[in-house]
Amino acid sequence: MRRSGSSTPILLASTFLVGLFTPASNAIELSGQINIEHRQFFEKGLQGQNKQQSSLVVQPEMYWQLDEGEASFTLTPFYRYDSLDNERTHGDIREALYLTYWEDYELRVGISKVFWGVTESAHLVDVVNQTDEVESVDGEDKLGQPMLHFSAIKQWGTVDALLLPYFRERTFAGDDGRLRPTIPVLAEASYQSSHGQNHIDYALRYSVMLDDWDVGVSYFQGTNRDPYFQVVDQGMRQVLTPYYAQSKQVGVDVQGIVGDWLWKFEGIYRDSLDHHIGLVGGFEYTWVGVFDSIWDVGVISEYLYDSRGNNAQNIGQNDLFVGSRFVFNDEAGTEVLLGITQDLDNSDIFNGKLEASSRLTNHLKWRFDAWLFENRTPNDRLYFARKDDFVELSLEYYF
């Protein structure tokens, strides 16, 4: 009696799992990408790091359609092998997500990514996922976040409610890596909460479309995704340890379409170890078919502000971003983006980027990125990156 009683839940659970993962009539759908990337730095690192950095990236995506399309399961592992930096050699589960929907509701359970916001040069309200910082300079790569995510999509707006039961630590370049602080971030992270990584965070968002305007209001409470840093002694030398404090954050994002102009704004108030206001706002304007050609040329300009000034955890405390996007509208989908972020307090601090990409076949694409970091202000946050100018060429195979 006892036996059967204890085995029933397991039996039920396994039946459920089999039901979940057996492709009843729907086979698994496989896609993904494999990249070969090479970064060439112009100079040796400030700590003597090498100028060459090559990588192999694999990211397959497996998708199961369930319940005749009313539910699905997606699994997206990620792995990067890096020739230079042990810390950049890393893996992640970008997605392992069960999704179901009915009427106006959606429920997601598992590991996934959520993007909030509208601006291009910074993503202030986008607070759910941790940044996979070793991946890219722009910080747009994110680590998979475990979540229970409920959405109600109504005429009067969309409500998202997220429960985030586990915290992901930001990735940092290692000893041999480039683009790292003078003192590397190597020590184990510490937390303000006694629950550490297991602190349960939550996030809420309401968004609504008002004619040509889209407005979102969000609230987050839990472990601050942006770490503070402490210097600690480790053996014979000093290293940085990330300190993750608790935080509360209110965010607002607005986008409006006025003719060919897109106006964008994001603002946050965050209360953590310190409290601050962060703002980013600007416009995007696109000329379709410039000079009677089939090219589109877009101009993006955004102003970035952080009330903490130079002590900010983010770059962009009083900066201006100006960028231009060239879309060639050819069959190869060629695009070029040029951007400069200028510090308005110190004229010697700016960084520039160039991103270009084009398709070779339906499965193969090349990408060229270049970054330039100009900085002669020793007390600036990014002073350490002044020798890290690089170009990167990637060959991406999509299947």
Add this chain to the structure above:
Amino acid sequence: MKIVEGLGLKILTLVFLASTSVTNIAFADAQRGLEIAQERKTRDEGWGDSMASMEMILMDSQGASSTRLMRLKNLEIDGDGDKGLTIFDQPRDVKGTAFLNHSHITDVDDQWLYLPVLKRVKRISSRNKSGPFMGSEFSYEDLSSFELEKYSFNYVKDEQLGDIATFVLEQVPTDKHSGYTKQVTWLDREHYRPLKVEFYDRRGALLKTLTFSDYQQYLNKYWRAHKMVMVNHLSGKSTELNTSELEFKTGLTDRDFHKNVLKRIR
């Protein structure tokens, strides 16, 4: 000298005659043009919703080609423009990218792009629809739903196109952001289906010609061309659009075309 004068007078008279009759005809023919266009629209009402797969073949002037694969969902909206969702399957680097369009009869359309890599839904400006769709010879404008309010019509003549009797209509876009000054459409007289459209650019020159073929009828009423070929006379490039697996009344509703649903579509 005399001959020349006489000829000059004759030409003058001819021009005068021609211009008076043209105004009369133009008036009458705007009426006739609108009637034909209304009949075309009426015959295509009530299809509800549809799903289809589409293959787009882009050919350059040297004959080299590349292919795009996508799936389309469409919803007919009473009293407004249709809603359309396009999901890309190939090229593989844009797999999962989706384009959502809520078209409006008089107001500008609402458009969104879903970028799966970032999981980001981006609202985009839709005022200028003259740009190319996915690097093809079709512009966004060419692929938008046919609405009477988007044009002023003019009946030009009857013409035999191959062995099919057609009406020739002139359509002048009412939207000043249109990439065209004029479109000339050949509609077959029996079913009011477009067979050929000529597009005239902002300088008034013939830019592109679109031909429709492989028509099939659905729900005993609605005709759909399964092959559309757009030829650009300026660049020598062309784009072929082949529709397959077209289905009507699939049960799609407004919900399936909400911008926030983009995050879950496949």
